[in-house]
Amino acid sequence: MKIVVCVKHVPDLQADRRFTDDGRVDREGVDGTLNELDENAVEAALRLVEAAGGEVIALTMGPDDAEDAVRRALQMGVHRAVRVTDDALAGSDAFATAAVLAAAVRRLADDGPVDLVVTGMAALDGLMSVVPTLLAAHLDLPQLTLAAELSVADGVVRVRRDLDHVTEVLEAPLPALVSVTDQANEARYPAFAGIMAARKAQVPVWSLADLGLDPAAVGGAAARTRVLEASPRPPREGVVITDTGDGGRRLAAFLAENGLLA
Amino acid sequence: MTAPTAPVLAVVEHHDGRPRASALELLTAGRALGPVHAVWLGDPPDDAGPLAAHGAAVVHVVPVPTPEAGLPASVAAALAGLAEATGADVVLLASGFGAKEVAARLAHATGAALMVDASAVERDGEGRVVTTQQAFAASWTLRSAAQVGRAVVTLRSNAVRATPAETPGAAEVRVAAPARPADPRVRVVERTARPASDRPDVGEADVVVVGGRGTQGDFSPVEDLADALGGAVGATRDVTDEGWQPHDVMVGQTGVTISPRLYVGAGVSGAVHHRGGMQASGTIVAVNTDPDAPIFEFADFGVVGDLAEVLPQAAAEIRRLRGQA
Numbered sequence: 001m002k003i004v005v006c007v008k009h010v011p012d013l014q015a016d017r018r019f020t021d022d023g024r025v026d027r028e029g030v031d032g033t034l035n036e037l038d039e040n041a042v043e044a045a046l047r048l049v050e051a052a053g054g055e056v057i058a059l060t061m062g063p064d065d066a067e068d069a070v071r072r073a074l075q076m077g078v079h080r081a082v083r084v085t086d087d088a089l090a091g092s093d094a095f096a097t098a099a100v101l102a103a104a105v106r107r108l109a110d111d112g113p114v115d116l117v118v119t120g121m122a123a124l125d126g127l128m129s130v131v132p133t134l135l136a137a138h139l140d141l142p143q144l145t146l147a148a149e150l151s152v153a154d155g156v157v158r159v160r161r162d163l164d165h166v167t168e169v170l171e172a173p174l175p176a177l178v179s180v181t182d183q184a185n186e187a188r189y190p191a192f193a194g195i196m197a198a199r200k201a202q203v204p205v206w207s208l209a210d211l212g213l214d215p216a217a218v219g220g221a222a223a224r225t226r227v228l229e230a231s232p233r234p235p236r237e238g239v240v241i242t243d244t245g246d247g248g249r250r251l252a253a254f255l256a257e258n259g260l261l262a
Numbered sequence: 263m264t265a266p267t268a269p270v271l272a273v274v275e276h277h278d279g280r281p282r283a284s285a286l287e288l289l290t291a292g293r294a295l296g297p298v299h300a301v302w303l304g305d306p307p308d309d310a311g312p313l314a315a316h317g318a319a320v321v322h323v324v325p326v327p328t329p330e331a332g333l334p335a336s337v338a339a340a341l342a343g344l345a346e347a348t349g350a351d352v353v354l355l356a357s358g359f360g361a362k363e364v365a366a367r368l369a370h371a372t373g374a375a376l377m378v379d380a381s382a383v384e385r386d387g388e389g390r391v392v393t394t395q396q397a398f399a400a401s402w403t404l405r406s407a408a409q410v411g412r413a414v415v416t417l418r419s420n421a422v423r424a425t426p427a428e429t430p431g432a433a434e435v436r437v438a439a440p441a442r443p444a445d446p447r448v449r450v451v452e453r454t455a456r457p458a459s460d461r462p463d464v465g466e467a468d469v470v471v472v473g474g475r476g477t478q479g480d481f482s483p484v485e486d487l488a489d490a491l492g493g494a495v496g497a498t499r500d501v502t503d504e505g506w507q508p509h510d511v512m513v514g515q516t517g518v519t520i521s522p523r524l525y526v527g528a529g530v531s532g533a534v535h536h537r538g539g540m541q542a543s544g545t546i547v548a549v550n551t552d553p554d555a556p557i558f559e560f561a562d563f564g565v566v567g568d569l570a571e572v573l574p575q576a577a578a579e580i581r582r583l584r585g586q587a
């Protein structure tokens with residue numbers, strides 16, 4: 001089985017995350033990591049090839065420091081990795097991102113068909129959670145997203161997904177696209193051998209030209225939305241009291257004073 | 263400026279034949295953008311009255327004859343057809359995991375702009391759709407404008423207060439073409455509605471009391487306070503991982519995103535993953551034994567104390583103040 005797992009480099013959740021004046025995620029001086037939810041995607045892909053044989057390829061789109069994301073995936077055990085980058089990609093929206101990832105997946109199929117594309121459920125920076133759906137649409141693959149359970153048998157993928165009010169079990173033949181939630185598995189820590197292998201691995205870099213994509217179709221200028229304004233929210237000015245026997249009553253009084261018992 | 267005449271489609275969610283709270287919020291938000299039409303997927307409503315009261319001029323009933331016809335790509339195709347037929351330039355959905363998939367497919371199919379998890383939606387002077395969104399655990403506010411003529415927007419629950427329209431809509435029921443399976447390769451093996459609790463739905467409630475690991479599994483004080491406030495019960499991931507509460511009620515970045523008028527966190531540390539799903543709440547109250555718990559850094563009111571003592575006292579006092587005891 002040949003599996004492509006899409007991963008993203010995002011600002012560390014614990015860091016002081018911010019936006020630039022033109023409304024893009026500010027990466028300057030902010031530590032980045034592999035999006036934690038993509039570790040579940042990598043884990044799911046590794047488990048499938050460990051059971052059935054094959055290879056896992058990590059794919060990312062992003063500037064130079066995004067290589068850290070695929071390095072982490074290599075450490076976890078993926079067989080190889082590629083990164084797509086191009087100056088023209090700056091400011092790309094979810095549609096352009098999905099189009100680029102789709103083109104890269106197609107190119108990865110040059111040396112043999114891709115059976116499964118796996119992604120995380122969301123990136124913890126933008127949290128839009130729409131790229132997996134758009135990628136399935138671009139690749140015209142069956143969409144089995146938000147898998148809390150995933151299995152492949154006899155060329156058929158089966159997932160269980162929990163939506164807001166319903167639970168579904170879906171099935172489709174390979175090739176297919178799957179996104180996995182953090183319920184799907186417990187991601188492994190890289191082993192020493194993986195860390196050593198990742199150090200030596202070469203990560204090829206593809207440009208838009210390599211993928212045959214038009215720079216005018218991606219990037220900020222082609223985006224379907226534009227950020228008008230990005231501003232930090234003022235911190236809440238809270239009151240903290242210590243319970244000395246009447247903490248509950250004071251809590252109730254606070255709610256009453258603020259019209260929250262109406 | 264002339265008044266916009268293109269209709270706005272509001273895809274209203276419902277349960278047992280009745281609109282969910284989010285449905286009336288969507289209609290309220292939608293009618294500020296143009297003539298609002300409700301889109302009702304499935305069997306027709308028992309009573310279109312609430313939709314009319316909140317301004318729905320038309321109720322498009324889209325039958326969903328098979329489970330596969332209810333998958334995101336299928337629903338999106340049906341909505342694209344309806345948008346085309348009505349000339350609607352905005353489609354509103356209630357934020358949620360399933361709705362975002364429908365929204366993405368619909369925007370992909372129609373070339374529309376996609377704006378998810380909005381807390382407000384309006385039109386600017388030129389009629390373009392402008393949304394407000396929260397980012398980075400609600401520590402930032404963004405305003406974005408659609409750059410193309412159509413927009414698909416998902417609206418967070420409780421972002422808009424549902425209010426009846428000054429003039430009710432006609433809510434003329436029109437049965438549209440049924441949704442059809444968009445992808446013959448995908449089969450729904452099973453679809454089961456999860457049982458709803460007797461309390462309000464955590465994703466929709468305007469008051470949510472969340473219990474964390476500090477409950478040590480005893481949720482009775484949390485439930486008691488939730489009931490005194492008429493609110494929903496929520497949980498952190500530690501709690502759902504322990505099996506103390508079902509996964510459905512997990513609040514956070516990988517669970518339900520909530521923005522109730524009042525959030526109460528009891529025995530919740532305030533980890534960043536949890537914060538991402540609740541920090542846009544109106545008022546945040548925390549009860550925690552640890553004065554250094556991170557949740558106090560973003561709470562409007564905090565009590566350093568044991569939830570097993572503070573919560574029951576608060577519940578009793580609330581009932582007394584409300585004249586219920």
Ligand SMILES: Cc1cc2nc3c(=O)[nH]c(=O)nc-3n(C[C@H](O)[C@H](O)[C@H](O)COP(=O)(O)OP(=O)(O)OC[C@H]3O[C@@H](n4cnc5c(N)ncnc54)[C@H](O)[C@@H]3O)c2cc1C
Nearest residue numbers: 474475476498499514515516529531535536550551552569
């Ligand atoms: C990828 C990823 C995604 C995640 N997504 C989510 C998510 O969506 N939602 C989520 O909630 N978490 C999520 N988490 C987990 C999150 O990081 C935290 O571990 C979790 O939120 C902590 O839960 P807690 O506050 O209940 O427990 P703890 O952090 O253990 O806090 C318990 C608190 O209870 C207090 N306490 C103890 N006893 C009492 C008492 N008697 N009275 C009052 N206070 C008491 C303690 O002082 C402490 O502050 C995610 C983690 C990862 C890695």
